[in-house]
Amino acid sequence: MNVITIERKILEKNDEIARVNRELFQQRGVFVINIVSAPGSGKTSILERCLERLKPQLEISVVEGDVQTDFDAQRVARFDVPVVQVVTKGGCHLEARLVQDAIARMDLSNVRLLVIENVGNLVCPANYDLGESLKVVVLSTTEGADKPLKYPTMFRNARVLLVNKTDLLPYVDCDLDELRENALQINPALEIFPLSAKTGEGIPAWCDWLLEKSTARP
Amino acid sequence: MHELSLAQSILNIVMEHASPQQIAAVRCVRVDVGRLSGVVADSLDFCFTALVAETPLQQSRLELNNIPLRLACADCRETFESEGDVFCCPSCDGSRTTVVSGMELRVTEIELVEEAEEAI
Numbered sequence: 174m175n176v177i178t179i180e181r182k183i184l185e186k187n188d189e190i191a192r193v194n195r196e197l198f199q200q201r202g203v204f205v206i207n208i209v210s211a212p213g214s215g216k217t218s219i220l221e222r223c224l225e226r227l228k229p230q231l232e233i234s235v236v237e238g239d240v241q242t243d244f245d246a247q248r249v250a251r252f253d254v255p256v257v258q259v260v261t262k263g264g265c266h267l268e269a270r271l272v273q274d275a276i277a278r279m280d281l282s283n284v285r286l287l288v289i290e291n292v293g294n295l296v297c298p299a300n301y302d303l304g305e306s307l308k309v310v311v312l313s314t315t316e317g318a319d320k321p322l323k324y325p326t327m328f329r330n331a332r333v334l335l336v337n338k339t340d341l342l343p344y345v346d347c348d349l350d351e352l353r354e355n356a357l358q359i360n361p362a363l364e365i366f367p368l369s370a371k372t373g374e375g376i377p378a379w380c381d382w383l384l385e386k387s388t389a390r391p
Numbered sequence: 392m393h394e395l396s397l398a399q400s401i402l403n404i405v406m407e408h409a410s411p412q413q414i415a416a417v418r419c420v421r422v423d424v425g426r427l428s429g430v431v432a433d434s435l436d437f438c439f440t441a442l443v444a445e446t447p448l449q450q451s452r453l454e455l456n457n458i459p460l461r462l463a464c465a466d467c468r469e470t471f472e473s474e475g476d477v478f479c480c481p482s483c484d485g486s487r488t489t490v491v492s493g494m495e496l497r498v499t500e501i502e503l504v505e506e507a508e509e510a511i
Contacts, residue, residue, distance in 0.1 A: 174418070174502050174503065174504060174505070175416075175502070175503040175504075175505055176500050176501070176502050176503075177408055177409065177500065177501045177502075177503070178499070178500050179404065179408050179498045179499060179500060179501060180497060180498075180499055181404050181408075181497060181498050182496065182497045183397055183400045183401055183404070183422070183496045183497055183498060184397075184400070184496055186400065264393075264396075265393055266393060296429055297393045297429065299429055300428065300429045300496070322476055325427065325475045325476065325478075326427045326428075326429050326475075329427065329478065329490075357486070358476075358477070358478060358479060359476075359478055360478065361478070361479070361486030361487070
């Protein structure tokens with residue numbers, strides 16, 4: 174037998190494009206968040222609340238990733254912010270190439286915050302770098318406090334955890350302290366914001382954090 | 392879910408490293424798969440087999456080398472293995488740990504049968 178030694182990363186093409194994206198964002202001074210969660214955790218609802226609040230103070234653009242339909246882009250467009258919908262047609266995650274194509278269709282010159290809403294999935298998006306500044310994972314109280322332990326890669330790779338649907342805490346078996354403990358066990362550096370897109374509770378704190386990061390000069 | 396595109400990337404890497412004459416002689420493609428790489432080994436294997444069927448690579452198989460998750464503690468310098476559920480240091484309970492290995496997803500080797508061996 175003849176052996177050829179290779180040592181090549183399987184995701185190297187994605188990582189290379191992500192690096193190009195990141196350089197572009199840094200040059201333009203754009204703060205980029207990649208929002209990930211299971212389907213139905215409330216990524217778009219939280220985004221709507223943030224747009225409502227931050228739009229007057231911050232130039233924001235949005236890339237919406239979905240398997241099918243442009244429903245989310247329509248929801249975001251109501252806030253009069255530039256939005257590009259990426260439909261993956263079955264693909265379970267966004268890849269750096271799709272983001273590169275999306276931003277080629279945008280004018281980033283004055284944008285301070287770019288929000289990339291990933292496909293609803295707690296598994297695959299964890300391993301695909303898009304060139305973002307950081308990943309924000311959303312977990313809703315209805316999903317249960319054990320999810321950080323079940324999907325460690327995602328919670329390990331994220332920098333921020335938004336715990337959504339706190340308005341439902343009286344009705345569901347989700348202990349916020351236990352959830353926090355589980356999340357920090359996987360990733361002690363996680364910043365955690367409990368909030369409710371429904372009532373608006375906790376939204377100001379999260380928006381303040383976003384505003385500070387987006388306006389801080391590197 | 393994305394194992395099919397990973398299998399395609401593996402094939403592309405193999406094609407870049409084996410000459411057109413060598414492709415049919417590929418018997419084994421070795422891949423390191425880290426504990427936190429998010430890959431389902433059986434699924435990757437299934438997708439690879441499906442992709443190479445009825446191609447010059449059809450006699451090749453995937454050999455996956457599972458890499459355990461190892462973490463290093465920044466406080467006491469201890470390194471330890473984890474099943475992916477514990478990231479705090481078991482020695483000093485420190486939380487400033489970094490991943491040493493377990494994120495891998497890479498093609499390491501391809502093995503080719505030589506013409507003489509094939510004749511036998």
